[in-house]
Amino acid sequence: MKRAIQRPTLNPVLVREMRARFRGPRAFIALTLFLAVMTVVTMVTYGIGYVSSTARPYYNQTDFGDTVFTVVVLFQGILLGLMAPAFTFGLLSGERDRGTWELLLATPLSGWRIIAGKMGAVTAFGLLLMAGVLPMLGMAFVLGGVSPGSVLLSQIAILSGAAMLAAIGLGASAIARTTSRAASLAYLGAALFIAGPFILLVVVEMLPWSYASNGSGLEIFVSTALQFSPVMMLLTPTLLMDYGSWDQAQWIGQQVLLQTVITGWFLFFATARVRGSVPKRGGLLSATLLLLGMLSWAIWRAAETVSPF
Amino acid sequence: MTSPQTATADAPTLVVEGVGKRFGDRQAVRDVSFQVARGELLAIIGPNGAGKTTTLRMLAGLLAPSAGEVEILGESILGVAGTHGVHRSVGYMPDFFGVYEDMLAWEYLDFFARCHDLSPERRDEAVTQLLDLVDLSAKRDAQVDTLSRGMKQRLCLAQSLVHDPAVLLLDEPASGLDPRARLEMRELLRELSAMGKTIIISSHILSELAEVCDGIAVMERGELLDHGSVEDLQRRRRPRGLWELTVVSDRAQAVAVLGSIEEVDVVEEAVVDAAVEQLGASTEDGAADSGGGLLPLPVADDAPESEEAHATDDLLAAPAAHATVVLALDGDATQRAAMVAALVGAGVAVAGLRPLESGLEDLFMEITRGGTDA
Incomplete structure (x- = not known):
C-alpha cells in the first residue's frame, strides 16, 4: 500500500468520541434526565412565584423573573458541576481498562490532540445540555427583570466552572490506573475546589482574631481562594442581579480567567501524562508559571478592590 | 536474522544496539542487540518477566530506552520520539489489546487510518484492503462487540497495518486463540512476511513459531541470551551433531x-x-x-x-x-x-x-x- 498523507481536517479522537458518545442510549438518557430535572425545577419555581404574585397584589413582576432566572441558573450550574467530572474521569483510564490505550499511543497522534479531541467532545455535549436550558431561561425574559448580558455572563460563568471540573476529572483520569480510582480522585479534587474555600472561610471566621483582621493577608487569601470555587460562579449571576455593577462584571471576568488558567493547567498536566515528552513538560512548566502569575494577580486584586464578601 | 557482521551489506530494516531499560532499581532489559532484515520474521521467546514486552514497547516507541540505540530504516527512533515519527514506520499490537466495542469494523480501521493522517481516499482503500487481508470483508458493517475473539484479534492486527508500516511488532498475537484461529493467524503472518514486512513476535507458543519464524531471540532476566536462525542456534549449542x-x-x-x-x-x-x-x-x-x-x-x-x-x-x-x-x-x-x-x-x-x-x-x-x- 502506498502512503498518502495529508493534514486532517478533523481531530480523529474528537470524531470517535462524538460517535461513541452519541451512539447508544447513554447520551439520550443523560440529556433527558438533565432536562427533566431542570423542567421540574423551573415549573416548581414558576408555580411558587405565580402563587406568591396572585396572593400579593403588589408583588413586583420583575422580582418574579429574577427568582426564576436565579433558581434555574443555580440548578443548571449544580447539575453540570456534578456531571462534569463524570464526563471525563473515564476518558483516559477507560482506554486503559479497555486495552485500547497503547493502540492509541502507537499512532502519531500527539498527546495534545488526544486530550483536545476528548475534551472537545465533552465540551460539545456540555454545550448541548446548556442549550437545552435556554428555553427555561427564556421564561425570565417573558417575566422581565433579566438582561441578555446577565444571561450571557451566567452561561459563561457556568461553562467556565464546569470546564474546570471536567479538566480536574481528566487530570484524575490521566493519573489513575483504573476508572474507579479515577472517579474517586476526580470527585475528591472537585470537592476540594468546591468546598475547600468555604471550609477555609468557616475556619478563618472561627479564628479568635478574625474580626480584627479586616484587610489582613489571611482575609485576602481566603477571598482569593473563594474565587476558585465553581459554586461562586453559580452565585455570581445572582450577585449580578442584585448589583449589576461594572465592578461585578469585572469580578466575573477575573474569575473566568482564573478558572480558565486552572482548566488549562489540568489539560497540560493530562497531556504531559499522556506522552511524557519533554516539550509537553515544558508546556506544563509554563502553565504552572502562568497559574502562579494569575494567582499573584488575583491576590493583588482581592487586596485592592472591594470583595463581595 | 541478519548477523551483525553482514548487517551493513544487507541493510537491515531494524537495528537494535545495546538497548536497556531501567525502572527505578530494577533493570528490566539489559544490553539487547540484534538486527532484522526486510521480510524476516523474528520471534522473541522467553519465560514470563524475561523483558520481551518491555523490549517490544521500546521498539514501538511507547517506552524510552534507558540505554542503547534503535534504528528503523536507518533512522534512530530516539531522535524522532518527540514527534512520534517512529509510529509511522512501526505497527504495534500489544499483548493485552482491546477494541472499541461501540464501533463498526470499518469505523475501527478508519479511526486508526485517521490517526495516521491518511487522506480520505487512502483511508477507504486501506480499510477495504485490510478487511480483505484479514478475511473480515463480510463483517465490514458488523459492530465490533459482535465479533469473535479471533476476529477481533485479526481486526487489531489490521489496525496495526493501516499505515503500511515497515516493521510489525506483535506481542503474543496468538494467545487465547483456538487452533483454527491460530492456524489462520500463522497463515496471515506468512503472507505479511511474503509482502516484505519485517515482523517481530513475542510468543510462548514455541511449536508454532518454529514453522513461521526465520529467527529466534531468546530472552531471560532482561538479557538476550542468544539469537539467530533455529539452525544457527542448533549449530552453536550443539556443535557435535x-x-x-x-x-x-x-x-x-x-x-x-x-x-x-x-x-x-x-x-x-x-x-x-x-x-x-x-x-x-x-x-x-x-x-x-x-x-x-x-x-x-x-x-x-x-x-x-x-x-x-x-x-x-x-x-x-x-x-x-x-x-x-x-x-x-x-x-x-x-x-x-x-x-x-x-x-x-x-x-x-x-x-x-x-x-x-x-x-x-x-x-x-x-x-x-x-x-x-x-
Whole structure:
C-alpha cells in the first residue's frame, strides 16, 4: 500500500468520541434526565412565584423573573458541576481498562490532540445540555427583570466552572490506573475546589482574631481562594442581579480567567501524562508559571478592590 | 536474522544496539542487540518477566530506552520520539489489546487510518484492503462487540497495518486463540512476511513459531541470551551433531563399542522394540505397550501370568529387538563411517543412523536457565 498523507481536517479522537458518545442510549438518557430535572425545577419555581404574585397584589413582576432566572441558573450550574467530572474521569483510564490505550499511543497522534479531541467532545455535549436550558431561561425574559448580558455572563460563568471540573476529572483520569480510582480522585479534587474555600472561610471566621483582621493577608487569601470555587460562579449571576455593577462584571471576568488558567493547567498536566515528552513538560512548566502569575494577580486584586464578601 | 557482521551489506530494516531499560532499581532489559532484515520474521521467546514486552514497547516507541540505540530504516527512533515519527514506520499490537466495542469494523480501521493522517481516499482503500487481508470483508458493517475473539484479534492486527508500516511488532498475537484461529493467524503472518514486512513476535507458543519464524531471540532476566536462525542456534549449542543409531542386537554391546570411540558420546539410550510395540498395539488392555520406547517391566514371579505376558517374554528373548542410541558425534561422514565399521566389526547389527533435529522447545530449555527477573 502506498502512503498518502495529508493534514486532517478533523481531530480523529474528537470524531470517535462524538460517535461513541452519541451512539447508544447513554447520551439520550443523560440529556433527558438533565432536562427533566431542570423542567421540574423551573415549573416548581414558576408555580411558587405565580402563587406568591396572585396572593400579593403588589408583588413586583420583575422580582418574579429574577427568582426564576436565579433558581434555574443555580440548578443548571449544580447539575453540570456534578456531571462534569463524570464526563471525563473515564476518558483516559477507560482506554486503559479497555486495552485500547497503547493502540492509541502507537499512532502519531500527539498527546495534545488526544486530550483536545476528548475534551472537545465533552465540551460539545456540555454545550448541548446548556442549550437545552435556554428555553427555561427564556421564561425570565417573558417575566422581565433579566438582561441578555446577565444571561450571557451566567452561561459563561457556568461553562467556565464546569470546564474546570471536567479538566480536574481528566487530570484524575490521566493519573489513575483504573476508572474507579479515577472517579474517586476526580470527585475528591472537585470537592476540594468546591468546598475547600468555604471550609477555609468557616475556619478563618472561627479564628479568635478574625474580626480584627479586616484587610489582613489571611482575609485576602481566603477571598482569593473563594474565587476558585465553581459554586461562586453559580452565585455570581445572582450577585449580578442584585448589583449589576461594572465592578461585578469585572469580578466575573477575573474569575473566568482564573478558572480558565486552572482548566488549562489540568489539560497540560493530562497531556504531559499522556506522552511524557519533554516539550509537553515544558508546556506544563509554563502553565504552572502562568497559574502562579494569575494567582499573584488575583491576590493583588482581592487586596485592592472591594470583595463581595 | 541478519548477523551483525553482514548487517551493513544487507541493510537491515531494524537495528537494535545495546538497548536497556531501567525502572527505578530494577533493570528490566539489559544490553539487547540484534538486527532484522526486510521480510524476516523474528520471534522473541522467553519465560514470563524475561523483558520481551518491555523490549517490544521500546521498539514501538511507547517506552524510552534507558540505554542503547534503535534504528528503523536507518533512522534512530530516539531522535524522532518527540514527534512520534517512529509510529509511522512501526505497527504495534500489544499483548493485552482491546477494541472499541461501540464501533463498526470499518469505523475501527478508519479511526486508526485517521490517526495516521491518511487522506480520505487512502483511508477507504486501506480499510477495504485490510478487511480483505484479514478475511473480515463480510463483517465490514458488523459492530465490533459482535465479533469473535479471533476476529477481533485479526481486526487489531489490521489496525496495526493501516499505515503500511515497515516493521510489525506483535506481542503474543496468538494467545487465547483456538487452533483454527491460530492456524489462520500463522497463515496471515506468512503472507505479511511474503509482502516484505519485517515482523517481530513475542510468543510462548514455541511449536508454532518454529514453522513461521526465520529467527529466534531468546530472552531471560532482561538479557538476550542468544539469537539467530533455529539452525544457527542448533549449530552453536550443539556443535557435535546429535545422531540416532538403531541397532538390531544387544544394546549393551553397542554402547560398549561406542564408548571406546573417542569422538562419540552416548547421550541417551532408548529402546524401541518393534515386536513389543506390535504386540502392545494388538492387546486390548495395552499391558505390554512399550509406552514411548521403554521396555516393559519384568513380570513378578508371583504375579498371575497372562497369555500376553508370555508372548512378551518370548519376543524379548528374540534377537530381532530394535534398540536406539542417541549419541553426540564429532566430525564428518568419514568419522561416521568409521564408527559404523567399528560397530559392525564388533558384531553389532546396525539398522540405521540418522541426524536428530532438536525442536524449538529443546533449544529454549537448553538456552534458558529457568528464571525471571520480574
